[in-house]
Amino acid sequence: MSKSIVYFIPYKQGEGNFNNLKRKIEKIFSLTKFLDKLNYGRKLAIKVHFGEEGNNNHLKPEYVRIIAELVAQKTIQPYLVETSTLYRGKRNNKKDHIQLAREHGFTLEDTLCLIEILDGNTGEGYYEVPINSPYTKKAKIAQKLRRYLYLINLAHFKGHLATGFGGVLKNLGMGLAAKGGKLDMHSSSHPFVNENKCSGCGICVDYCKEGAIKIHHLYAKIGPLCVGCAGCLAICPNQAIEFRWDQSTEILAKKVLEYAKAALLDRYALHFNFLINITSNCDCYPKTEEKIMEDIGILASFDPLACDQAGFDFTKKAITKLYSHLNYEEIFNFGEKIGLGKRDYELIEI
Numbered sequence: 026m027s028k029s030i031v032y033f034i035p036y037k038q039g040e041g042n043f044n045n046l047k048r049k050i051e052k053i054f055s056l057t058k059f060l061d062k063l064n065y066g067r068k069l070a071i072k073v074h075f076g077e078e079g080n081n082n083h084l085k086p087e088y089v090r091i092i093a094e095l096v097a098q099k100t101i102q103p104y105l106v107e108t109s110t111l112y113r114g115k116r117n118n119k120k121d122h123i124q125l126a127r128e129h130g131f132t133l134e135d136t137l138c139l140i141e142i143l144d145g146n147t148g149e150g151y152y153e154v155p156i157n158s159p160y161t162k163k164a165k166i167a168q169k170l171r172r173y174l175y176l177i178n179l180a181h182f183k184g185h186l187a188t189g190f191g192g193v194l195k196n197l198g199m200g201l202a203a204k205g206g207k208l209d210m211h212s213s214s215h216p217f218v219n220e221n222k223c224s225g226c227g228i229c230v231d232y233c234k235e236g237a238i239k240i241h242h243l244y245a246k247i248g249p250l251c252v253g254c255a256g257c258l259a260i261c262p263n264q265a266i267e268f269r270w271d272q273s274t275e276i277l278a279k280k281v282l283e284y285a286k287a288a289l290l291d292r293y294a295l296h297f298n299f300l301i302n303i304t305s306n307c308d309c310y311p312k313t314e315e316k317i318m319e320d321i322g323i324l325a326s327f328d329p330l331a332c333d334q335a336g337f338d339f340t341k342k343a344i345t346k347l348y349s350h351l352n353y354e355e356i357f358n359f360g361e362k363i364g365l366g367k368r369d370y371e372l373i374e375i
């Protein structure tokens with residue numbers, strides 16, 4: 026069986042020659058011929074993570090700009106795309122999320138890209154992708170991703186408390202799921218109302234399109250009509266709507282892979298793992314962290330599984346020391362089994 030190709034640019038942020046990096050990324054596009062296959066006038070999604078409020082570890086806008094300039098040369102409009110988070114904070118709804126992205130430097134001027142939050146105002150918008158996988162039968166993918174046939178996946182590789190690490194697959198699986206999909210991955214139950222916090226204001230009753238919430242004895246109650254879209258989590262002014270983070274981390278990691286597969290279905294995509302500024306926690310963590318190792322560089326591949334496998338191989342010692350609770354072999358094998366890509370890769374240094 027042939028191996029997947031993973032390109033590798035050795036690079037240390039702040040030390041490397043930025044123009045040289047630009048030339049090398051351009052070379053990856055030339056070798057993969059990714060842009061040659063795009064139809065002029067279409068939209069292209071660049072999936073990034075804008076970073077949590079108070080956390081400056083996210084990928085810097087200048088990397089996005091390198092890619093956007095190359096894409097724009099082909100008369101294709103690149104959009105920075107993201108989805109709302111499940112937990113509370115500025116990235117939980119479209120308006121504040123875009124504002125935070127701009128504060129973190131992801132402006133049109135600096136990136137040449139407009140921003141599109143793909144899953145509605147509060148993460149409620151999704152379409153279902155049937156994948157019939159062991160843990161997920163139908164994935165709830167952010168609704169507006171449907172408009173994009175082309176995708177460049179720009180992931181910041183780092184550690185992650187639940188999944189051990191987050192790279193290109195997590196950027197796709199969790200990052201392109203609507204809020205209801207994120208809920209499905211994290212929890213096996215639907216949201217519930219914490220009566221100690223509920224004032225009975227009825228805002229959630231009016232909001233829920235499924236008519237699943239009723240006021241019962243002065244408190245809101247979520248009934249069987251709930252489809253788990255999770256939109257109401259962001260709506261309640263008292264943060265009374267909660268869910269149980271009850272999914273085992275290994276199943277969560279596998280579900281993320283299933284969702285990555287769903288997000289890629291019928292899409293033409295190229296994946297980049299930036300192994301720079303590697304921290305022990307995700308960019309969702311609300312504070313800037315020290316990096317846990319020297320910068321390594323940038324990986325790129327058409328094969329997202331091989332791209333993450335290579336990222337993991339470079340960082341294995343640190344990641345497994347931090348998060349030893351996961352069976353990484355089993356998780357990667359699962360990814361291969363569901364057809365995400367190959368574990369076996371050939372590393373080509375640029």
Ligand code: SF4
Binds near residue numbers: 262
């Ligand atoms: S919006 Fe929140 S406080 Fe108001 S009724 Fe619903 S759960 Fe209770």
Ligand code: SF4
Binds near residue numbers: 233247256
């Ligand atoms: S009650 Fe269920 S269906 Fe209604 S908004 Fe909340 S999660 Fe969505």
